[in-house]
Amino acid sequence: MNALCTGILSTMMPIQFRGDPDRKRLYLSFDDGPNPNTPKLLDILEYHGVKATFFILGKRIVNRESTLSAIFAAGHRIGNHSFSHLSARTLSYSALLDDMDRCAQEIHRIQPQWQPGICRPPYGKLSVGFVRYAVAREQRIVMWSKDAVDYRAPTADAIFARVHDVQNGDIILFHDEFPVTHQALEQLIPYWKEKGHEFAAL
Numbered sequence: 001m002n003a004l005c006t007g008i009l010s011t012m013m014p015i016q017f018r019g020d021p022d023r024k025r026l027y028l029s030f031d032d033g034p035n036p037n038t039p040k041l042l043d044i045l046e047y048h049g050v051k052a053t054f055f056i057l058g059k060r061i062v063n064r065e066s067t068l069s070a071i072f073a074a075g076h077r078i079g080n081h082s083f084s085h086l087s088a089r090t091l092s093y094s095a096l097l098d099d100m101d102r103c104a105q106e107i108h109r110i111q112p113q114w115q116p117g118i119c120r121p122p123y124g125k126l127s128v129g130f131v132r133y134a135v136a137r138e139q140r141i142v143m144w145s146k147d148a149v150d151y152r153a154p155t156a157d158a159i160f161a162r163v164h165d166v167q168n169g170d171i172i173l174f175h176d177e178f179p180v181t182h183q184a185l186e187q188l189i190p191y192w193k194e195k196g197h198e199f200a201a202l
């Protein structure tokens with residue numbers, strides 16, 4: 001989507017594609033956790049003093065309750081990425097609402113004090129129904145301005161090459177499960193800090 005389209009969309013609907021363009025601030029976001037590799041990522045973020053945002057899949061919480069708690073305890077932001085990861089475009093509105101609410105219930109089961117407020121559609125597939133859900137539940141939809149495409153990156157260097165050149169306020173999409181993502185972040189975070197960027201949760 002081009003800048004004009006995303007700009008117009010953002011003024012009309014609760015959809016965010018990037019942060020403040022006037023601050024040297026980046027927003028790292030991680031989709032589809034928790035998973036067995038999330039604790040490793042949490043260690044990396046803690047080592048570098050970075051706060052990030054995790055878009056959680058409800059179906060992955062069972063047996064990983066402690067990982068979800070660790071994300072929360074580390075001060076990262078948690079958003080709703082649905083329970084089942086079905087595309088919003090394939091579901092009826094009531095099925096979509098149930099799927100998103102089911103994820104929120106799962107997060108609340110582990111973290112009763114969690115403040116729901118942000119969400120991201122599976123596969124980034126926006127739909128009328130998803131926007132309707134966000135309005136109904138007073139959620140901000142958070143997309144991204146830069147995609148690491150880490151799910152099919154052959155090496156950490158490929159990820160570095162794709163995302164190192166950033167602009168103020170970029171929201172960068174990663175996934176917490178891939179070792180290449182972790183390796184890339186070990187290079188990227190110091191590189192971005194060197195350029196004067198800071199990091200924040202959404």
Ligand SMILES: [Zn+2]
Binds near residue numbers: 081
């Ligand atoms: Zn996803």
